[in-house]
Amino acid sequence: xxxxxxxxxxxxxxxxxxxxxxxxxxxxxxxxxxxxxxxxxxxxxxxxxxxxxxxxxxxxxxxxxxxxxxxxxxxxxxxxxxxxxxxxxxxxxxxxxxxxxxxxxxxxxxxxxxxxxxxxxxxxxxxxxxxxxxxxxxxxxxxxxxxxxxxxxxxxxxxxxxxxxxxxxxxxxxxxxxxxxxxxxxxxxxxxxxxxxxxxxxxxxxxxxxxxxxxxxxxxxxxxxxxxxxxxxxxxxxxxxxxxxxxxxxxxxxxxxxxxxxxxxxxxxxxxxxxxxxxxxxxxxxxxxxxxxxxxxxxxxxxxxxxxxxxxxxxxxxxxxxxxx
Amino acid sequence: xxxxxxxxxxxxxxxxxxxxxxxxxxxxxxxxxxxxxxxxxxxxxxxxxxxxxxxxxxxxxxxxxxxxxxxxxxxxxxxxxxxxxxxxxxxxxxxxxxxxxxxxxxxxxxxxxxxxxxxxxxxxxxxxxxxxxxxxxxxxxxxxxxxxxxxxxxxxxxxxxxxxxxxxxxxxxxxxxxxxxxxxxxxxxxxxxxxxxxxxxxxxxxxxxxxxxxxxxxxxxxxxxxxxxxxxxxxxxxxxxxxxxxxxxxxxxxxxxxxx
Ligand SMILES: Cc1cc2nc3c(=O)[nH]c(=O)nc-3n(C[C@H](O)[C@H](O)[C@H](O)COP(=O)(O)OP(=O)(O)OC[C@H]3O[C@@H](n4cnc5c(N)ncnc54)[C@H](O)[C@@H]3O)c2cc1C
Ligand SMILES: Nc1ncnc2c1ncn2[C@@H]1O[C@H](COP(=O)(O)O)[C@@H](O)[C@H]1O
Numbered sequence: 346x347x348x349x350x351x352x353x354x355x356x357x358x359x360x361x362x363x364x365x366x367x368x369x370x371x372x373x374x375x376x377x378x379x380x381x382x383x384x385x386x387x388x389x390x391x392x393x394x395x396x397x398x399x400x401x402x403x404x405x406x407x408x409x410x411x412x413x414x415x416x417x418x419x420x421x422x423x424x425x426x427x428x429x430x431x432x433x434x435x436x437x438x439x440x441x442x443x444x445x446x447x448x449x450x451x452x453x454x455x456x457x458x459x460x461x462x463x464x465x466x467x468x469x470x471x472x473x474x475x476x477x478x479x480x481x482x483x484x485x486x487x488x489x490x491x492x493x494x495x496x497x498x499x500x501x502x503x504x505x506x507x508x509x510x511x512x513x514x515x516x517x518x519x520x521x522x523x524x525x526x527x528x529x530x531x532x533x534x535x536x537x538x539x540x541x542x543x544x545x546x547x548x549x550x551x552x553x554x555x556x557x558x559x560x561x562x563x564x565x566x567x568x569x570x571x572x573x574x575x576x577x578x579x580x581x582x583x584x585x586x587x588x589x590x591x592x593x594x595x596x597x598x599x600x601x602x603x604x605x606x607x608x609x610x611x612x613x614x615x616x617x618x619x620x621x622x623x624x625x626x627x628x629x630x631x632x633x634x635x636x637x638x639x640x641x642x643x644x645x646x647x648x649x650x651x652x653x654x655x656x657x658x659x660x661x662x663x664x665x666x667x668x669x670x
Numbered sequence: 671x672x673x674x675x676x677x678x679x680x681x682x683x684x685x686x687x688x689x690x691x692x693x694x695x696x697x698x699x700x701x702x703x704x705x706x707x708x709x710x711x712x713x714x715x716x717x718x719x720x721x722x723x724x725x726x727x728x729x730x731x732x733x734x735x736x737x738x739x740x741x742x743x744x745x746x747x748x749x750x751x752x753x754x755x756x757x758x759x760x761x762x763x764x765x766x767x768x769x770x771x772x773x774x775x776x777x778x779x780x781x782x783x784x785x786x787x788x789x790x791x792x793x794x795x796x797x798x799x800x801x802x803x804x805x806x807x808x809x810x811x812x813x814x815x816x817x818x819x820x821x822x823x824x825x826x827x828x829x830x831x832x833x834x835x836x837x838x839x840x841x842x843x844x845x846x847x848x849x850x851x852x853x854x855x856x857x858x859x860x861x862x863x864x865x866x867x868x869x870x871x872x873x874x875x876x877x878x879x880x881x882x883x884x885x886x887x888x889x890x891x892x893x894x895x896x897x898x899x900x901x902x903x904x905x906x907x908x909x910x911x912x913x914x915x916x917x918x919x920x921x922x923x924x925x926x927x928x929x930x
Contacts, residue, residue, distance in 0.1 A: 420799060420811075452763075452799035453803045453809065460890070461891050462890075463891065464796055477894060486898065486899065487898065488896070488899055489893055492891070495890035530808035533839050535837065537835060537837075599684065608929050648907045649916050658913075659914045663917040
């Protein structure tokens, strides 16, 4: 078995994603601790170009499979291609991002190659020569440390686990894999960008509103405006998603998105345990609520007691003034 | 058509305790069907109402999980199965998926398998894609709309929601679909159906019934530690005479702390 630590690289229009650059750093760190080598895996209809970019990050090896079937993600094509390479080269670790696609991919792949799997982890390290991974469960009320007893460990990792790697020049080699004969039982018919799509997980500042906003109109008027002043994104509690004020994709919490921005501003949100599950790992939390006993203040770095109808416009104004000056 | 739905019972809210031997203790917390599984049950019922056939709901777990199955029966599922075997405790989502695959194989004539995209307690999102691979079926995850599900033509077309895109994807049947919110509006069972479900006969299956070698189900993941999240540092309240003053003070604090 090769002591190789692989990362699955993702690129958009030829550019490596920020998540991939973090994974490169992490794979380098783990490989050093395990006395092995980092390597990237690229599965794409345009793999050759991405592989060249990856080499420029100083990786000694890049495994690549190029095939038109890899233009859009399907479980059949991606897992088929990855499983064939893994069986042939037997890495000991595979790191991926924790996007929805990657979580589908890692689950199916782990089943295929009989690997140990850490899904949606917030950290991974080498302890006494073994891989350990950290993952929250139960709405972030439990932090699990996972150990593994398999030849291959697959870990999908959230953002902000390592610094983004920088290009370092390199003379590594690209190992081209064959696209295997696999049943392709699914086909992507159409991909559409969501209107006003926002990947909350990628936002550094998030302003969220809850039932305290009073109405959909009020939310529309106050929350996006403040988010814009901060140059951030906006989210919502489940109460107002269920009420139809805001689409589900903006819901933060246990059954919505998990976010950990630098700054999270909760406006008119009570701070139910299911909402906290989605945002309690944020860097700084500001809570704005008229009820001084609202549970949200227990996790807030800074609390403001008062009416959102007065505080949000005042805050928008103050932030705009500050950024103008 | 025959639709199988995998459901799991979870604590309604997650203020669980951790026992000294690193197990989760959810005693005293109301148990419910994991949120995304309710959409899975509802969609199976809708599709079977359209195509004719039956819905089987399945749980792999202890005797206490029977309530979730009874609720699914009350919603309209035709039969329920509880796979309950002490040898199948703590096998993780991958292990549960292996057992799930054995259940589908034993049932034999399955056209479509539904499960939640992720459970609200373990939150691994592993079961659906894994059960599909063990069954050698295609998997369509994160489904929020079913355009077509035709057991005759063996074809399914769905929309699924990714972070910043939506995709229309088609696949052959049999297939596994994992469900997200927005797919449908789960129905409330009538009192009459709840009463009937209380009396329904729910078979218990064991690993032996499924022809499973339990040694092969040993989890490849161990819990080295389980702890509550570290407490957040104590915060402070920002006072002021007017909204404007509070807002200005907050912005100053955020700037000084280099948050903005
Ligand atoms: C299985 C399950 C999963 C769930 N998943 C999620 C989830 O993913 N995300 C989520 O958010 N919730 C989730 N919930 C729901 C959660 O329990 C709460 O019901 C919800 O978060 C409450 O939303 P809220 O804070 O907006 O509303 P409320 O709890 O009604 O709070 C409104 C707050 O606004 C304040 N307020 C009112 N008027 C004003 C004003 N004028 N100015 C300032 N403050 C004001 C009030 O003091 C109050 O604190 C889930 C629940 C369950 C059972
Ligand atoms: N023990 C189980 N019994 C039945 N269904 C399960 C079980 N574990 C997981 N599932 C199904 O798989 C989905 C995803 O669960 P998980 O992989 O734990 O996030 C759940 O929503 C259920 O539909």
